[in-house]
Amino acid sequence: MEGAIVSLTEGAVRGLLRKLGGILAQESWPVQRVHGEVQYIKDELESMNAFLRNLSTSSEGAAAGHDDQVRVWMKQVREIAYDAEDCIDVFVRRSRLGVAGAGVLSTGNEGLIMASLRRLVRLLAGTLGDRSVAVQLQELKARSRDAGERRTRYGVSLATAALRAGGSDPQRRESGRLDPRLHALFTEEAQLVAIDGPRDELVGWLMEEEPRLRVLAVVGFGGLGKTTLARMVCGSPRVKGADFQCSPLVIVSQTFSIRALFQHMLRELIQGPRKAMAAVAGGGDRVADNALQGMERWETAVLASKLREYLQDKRYIVILDDIWSSSAWESIKCAFPDNTKGSRIIVTTRNEDVANTCCCRPQDRIYKIQRLSDAASRELFFKRIFGMEDDGAPEDDELKRVSDSILKKCGGLPLAIVSIGSLLASKPNRSKEEWQKVCDNLGSELETNPTLEGTKQVLTLSYNELPYHLKACFLYLSIFPENHVIKRGPLVRMWIAEGFVTQRHGLSMEQVGERYFDEFVSRSMVHPVRIDWNGKVRSCRVHDIMLEVIVSKSLEENFASFFCDNGSELVSHDKIRRLSIHGSSYSAQRTSNSVAHVRTFRMSPSIDKIPFFFAQLRLLRVLDMQGSRCMSNKSLDCICRFFQLKYLSLRNTSVSILPRLIGNLNHLETLDIRETLIKMLPSSAANLNCLKHLLAGHKVQLTRTASVKFSRPSSGLEMSHGVVRNMANLQSLVHIEIKKYPSVFQEIGLLQNVRKLSVLFYGIEVNWRPFLELLNKLSGSVRSLSIDIFEAQGNSSSSSLEMLSSLVSPPIFITGFSLTGKLDSLPPWIASLRNVSKLTLRNSQLHADAIQVFGGLQNLLCLKLYHKSYADDRLVFPQGKFARVKLLIVDNLINLEKLHFEEGSVPNLERLTLSFLREPKDGISGLNNLLKLKEIEFFGNIISSVVSKVVSCVKGHPNYPRVVGDKWNIVTVYN
Incomplete structure (x- = not known):
């Protein structure tokens, strides 16, 4: 590291x-x-x-x-x-x-x-x-x-x-250190669990009749057993019985030399067998040595040529273990000829991008190795502790509870389970106290205990391989506690505020930061929690064992410090640079360390008291108080003196009023006041010239996947005249209400950097005309647009969106479009939204002709039809339409009597999410035409008769989609 x-x-x-x-x-x-x-x-x-x-x-x-x-x-x-x-x-x-x-x-x-x-x-x-x-x-x-x-x-x-x-001195370097991955090469099969299924699946791929060279990539987090699985595949009877003529295993290190690698492969492939033959013939080693005499002086091209020459007429199988980069693969693959003899290469890697590069041809395959199930984890754990003859759990209930806590930290990672199991097996007293001590002090055990050294080294290999500009970003994840769900957007904005994101030509800082996040996902360094309809990972977790490693590194380098739930301080320097308070027992923590230099401060939502030193955090860049119920209006006053503050999140707190002098925060870039009681900004907010993201409102999620959500009434931020006029850098203006001051539309129209805009207003003419002028001015910049029209009392037609048809410059570049309000017919420019990937409608009362238009949107991936969005009694998805849609939501359409999918419609649909106020008279039909369907999800007040009919209908579906019910986030699987 x-x-x-x-x-x-x-x-x-x-x-x-x-x-x-x-x-x-x-x-x-x-x-x-x-x-x-x-x-x-x-x-x-x-x-x-x-x-x-x-x-x-x-x-x-x-x-x-x-x-x-x-x-x-x-x-x-x-x-x-x-x-x-x-x-x-x-x-x-x-x-x-x-x-x-x-x-x-x-x-x-x-x-x-x-x-x-x-x-x-x-x-x-x-x-x-x-x-x-x-x-x-x-x-x-x-x-x-x-x-x-x-x-x-x-x-x-x-x-x-x-x-x-x-x-x-490479020889000296290697002689002084054992490769932590070597244990996987010599693990006895009897010591393994849950290996049979993955091994047999890969063996089946290997042995398929395919004369062309095939690459099989095994990809996953470090310590999941990729090397062990590859070895078990090559050692299976079917593969051993095949006519593969050579089967070396090659370990590719992070800093591999292509010349040294090719030399090693030549020794394994050519010199090794010849030495064995010479020994049998009694000729000693001299004959074998002559075959590659002078190899140390050969150029890389000569070495590659020798390898190709040797393999050209052979059916070979090679394991390339731990490929770290696409460039490494491009350098290596030239040595392996595609001689149409059914040769195979097995690649193991932690990086999905590398796996995709290795397996770029139709005959190649990628296998994503999974973490062990709870049952398999428990079996492996107790096997390691109690031996092969006794793989059962201990009878002591307290010991069982501690072991569950340890296994939770291991998170299905075989290497961690085996290492910690070995450590506990070495303890003379197998007591609850001894095991609890290991569980509570796992971070220090990783640092000091030789039994866990290999685990730490394997995990840190992923970290070491990161480019230098990503390492600080990854260490920053240490400020979040165990099991914390880390959201993409807030994390990227924190990185930017800390100065970790480097500007790149042609990209915004947010786009660069999102690429950093995707790198961690691709490298399997974080575990995705919520994956959006477009495949984008919206949130993630850090594996508990990896978190222990990066917390340890953060302390060592004085990157971050921690006040823990047991009341202890983890501080490595007299000056604290980043501070995170974890747990629920923190009460007026007294610290002798200086907090005047803290750059990031976050606090667990369970803390019941603002720390005494809060007002001293004058040099803060990032203040994350999300969920902190102890945060009040009064405790917030001092932040106006945090003159370097760039990121402020008060999300999900009880704050109702921002400090009067909030405008003193001249560097503030993100103000997140979602799920708060704040209804207006102080007049001084007009001085926030650097503000990029103003996020307000309160959205309620109705399903576990967060695909179904609605905005709480009156949760928007009411905008006054003059507040946003000078916010020239504003990119996100989310969930604002305009009630009294139509001139605010003119002010927003001057903000040419706005990419995401969510506006709520009354559908009366005094607002409509300024709003249309706003859309005309921002048509070239806005990428996500949400329009929500209030119903005026006593005027049912006042919320009509018909005036959208009169737009001179419609926002044709938007990728996300949401409309809430009456819309009897679609504006003609809707059909030209070639970039839109998500379309959300509510209360629009559209008809069948609108479905035809939506079906022709070539890049549409997600369609959400909420309450009263569709007025007819039959909703038919026609043949040849909705070519790329993956997620479809049909929510409580009050007139609906039939939902039908014609053959060839919505061919790529993977998730269908449904809710009904009553059972449709003519039912749901055509589900078997949705060949890629993976899940049908019911939510809200689930009607059991509808669910039963759908379950019966999909029993013969070729893709075996599962049917689930999500009633207020309590999930039931029906088949």
Whole structure:
């Protein structure tokens, strides 16, 4: 994990260098007073950063890692960078306040002038004269100088670091370290559980009649048993009995050399068998050695050519274990000819993108290895503890309960189960207390216990292989507690606020951050929890054992600190940089550590009291109080002094009023007030010029998959005149209500960066015309649009959306479109929405002709027909329509008597979600025409007679879809 140290330090320095460059570019006289100190610090850190990048390039991933001296030096550099950034932020803040104070002098009011003058003097004295800035900069200058000298004084040099990392001596490096994956090559089959099914499935794939070269990729999280499964496949009687002429196993390390790999394969394929033959013939090793004499001097192309030549006339089977990247596969595959003899390559990898690259042809296959079930986990666990003769659970109920807690942490990971089982088996006393101690202190056990060393190494391999820009993002997941569901959107916005996301040409910061998230999913480093209708992972969890590893690493590098549910503090440095409070027993935690430098603070929802030091968190970038019931209006007042705050989440709290001076948060980019009681923003919010995401409203989820949800009435944020006018960076404006001020539409129309817009208003002419002008102005920028029209009392037609037909520039680039309100006929431009992938309708009262139009939308993946969205009594999905739709929701259509799917309609439908107020007279038909259907889901008030008929209908379905009922998130499976 030493690459993480380089990554974290280099990232901290890089962020500071950008800030220092901006400071030095200013010509104001306060800046000139500290120009020399700032320039010196910048020059020193630039040199250190260059060293760090060279160190990362030369030795990242080296087996032995950096020695303690290098690690300590890098930690010192990182702390200097953090402290310097904090100091500069305070300096800039005070300088701006000083300039603002000076500007008041021209008001002409003598009393105000004198008061402002006194304030300005105090500010300038604080900016330039006191210890907090001027002296601190001098101290930082001295620390920078000392760090540079210390690197030379103690021999921390690039050459030395690389040498100590083992980079110049591969043989020595490998001899001093055991590969943690080797245990999988020699595990006895009798010790395994739940291996038969996956093994037989893969053997079946291998032995299919297919003369072309076939690649089988086994993909999954580290420690799931990919190597063991591949070995069991090749060792099965069917494969052994086939006429494969060579079966080597090759381990591909993270830092593999293609030349060394090819040399190793030639030895295994050619030299090994010839040595065996020579030994039988009594010729010794000399004949075998002559075959590859001088191989160490051969070029890579020659080695590849020799391999191809040897394999060309043979039916071979090869295992390539732990392929880490697509480029590694592209380099290796050239050595394997497709000789149409039925040869096979088995690849194991943790990365789905790599698996897809390896298996890009029709004959190739991908197998996603799964975690062990609870029953299989328990069997393996007790086998390991009590031996092969006694694989039953202990009779002691308390021991059973502790073992359940341990297995929950293992999360179906065979490697973790075996390692922890071996540790418990080595304990002389198999008592509840002994087992509970291991369970409670698993993080420290992973650090110090040799029995668990292999588990930690396997898990950290995934981490080590990450590019340097992703390592800080992954360590950031340590701030969330066990079993916490981490949502994609908020996480990406936190990363951006912390400065972990690097700008890329042509992409927004949010798009880059989402790619980071997808990388972790692709590499199997997080477990997807909710997968959207378009295949996008919306939320995830970190495996408990992996979480223990990254928490340990966070503490080691002072990346994050924790106050735990047992009242203990996990703090590794006198200055806390990121702080997370877990558990329910925290009460006025007293800490002697400095919290003045905390950049991220989050708190468990179960905490019943705001910590005493909350007001001291002046340098916060991220404040995540989601779900914190102890958060009140009064406790929120101090946040207006958190001048660096970029991310503020008060979601699902009891806060009803934002602080009057919320506009002082000049850097705020995300304001998440969903599921709160906040109805309006203070007038000072007009100063939030950097705001990108304003998220309000309250959506209720009606199913476990969150595919069915509705907005609570009157939960929107009422907008006043002048509040959003200056928010030029706004990208998301979600669930706002416009009741009194139609001029707000004109203000929103000026925000050309808006991508997501959700608006609620009354359907009266005074609002309609400004709204249409708004849509015309934003037609080229908005990508997600939600229009919700209130019903005016006594006027049933006032909510009509007919005026949408008069749009001059319709939003034809939108990908998500939601309409709530009466719409007797569709606007003609709906048919031209070529990019729309999700369409949601409610109360629109449409007819069969609208279904024809929707069916022609070529990129539509999700169609949601909610209450009163369809007025006819027959809903027929016609042949040849809805070609790409995967999710269809039909919800309580009050007139519906028949739901029918014609042959060839909705050919890619995977999930059908239904709810009925009463049983349709003519029923549901044509389900057998939905050949890719995987699940039929009923929700709400489930009508048992409808469910029974559907279950009976799909019994002969070729895809065996399951039928489930979700009644207020209590799920029942009916078949």
